[in-house]
C-alpha cells in the first residue's frame with residue numbers, strides 16, 4: 001500500500017466514526033405506577049434523551065395489550081389528556097415524562113402490577129429521515145401512591 005493510499009483510508013475511517021447510523025437514545029429512571037387488583041390501566045414515566053433529533057412513535061409491553069403516548073392539555077381550566085402519534089425528542093435535550101405532562105398509558109393489563117416488579121417495554125423511535133429503531137426498557141413498578149414529587153426524606 002502506498003503512503004498516499006493509507007492516508008485516504010484513515011480519513012474515511014474517521015469520517016465513518018463521526019456520524020452514527022442511528023440516533024443514540026438513552027432512557028433513565030423508567031417506572032410504572034402500581035395497580036390494584038382489577039385495575040386495567042396504568043401510566044409509565046421516564047426520561048428520554050437522544051444524541052440527535054428523533055421522536056417516540058410507539059411502545060409495547062408483554063404486560064399490556066397496548067400502550068398510548070399521552071400529553072396533558074388544559075381545556076377550560078381543566079387538565080385533560082389525549083393520545084398523540086409522536087413525541088418529539090430534540091437532540092441533546094432530555095424529555096421527561098411525568099404525571100403532569102407527557103406520559104405513556106398501558107391499557108388492558110394482563111395482571112396487577114405490584115411494587116418492585118419489572119415491566120419490560122419496547123419503545124420505537126423514528127428519526128427525521130424516517131429511520132426506525134427500538135429500545136428495550138425495564139420499567140420498575142412503584143407503589144400506587146407515588147407522585148411526581150421526590151420521595152420524602154427519612
Ligand SMILES: [Cu+2]
Pocket residue numbers: 070081082103104105
Ligand atoms: Cu394518559
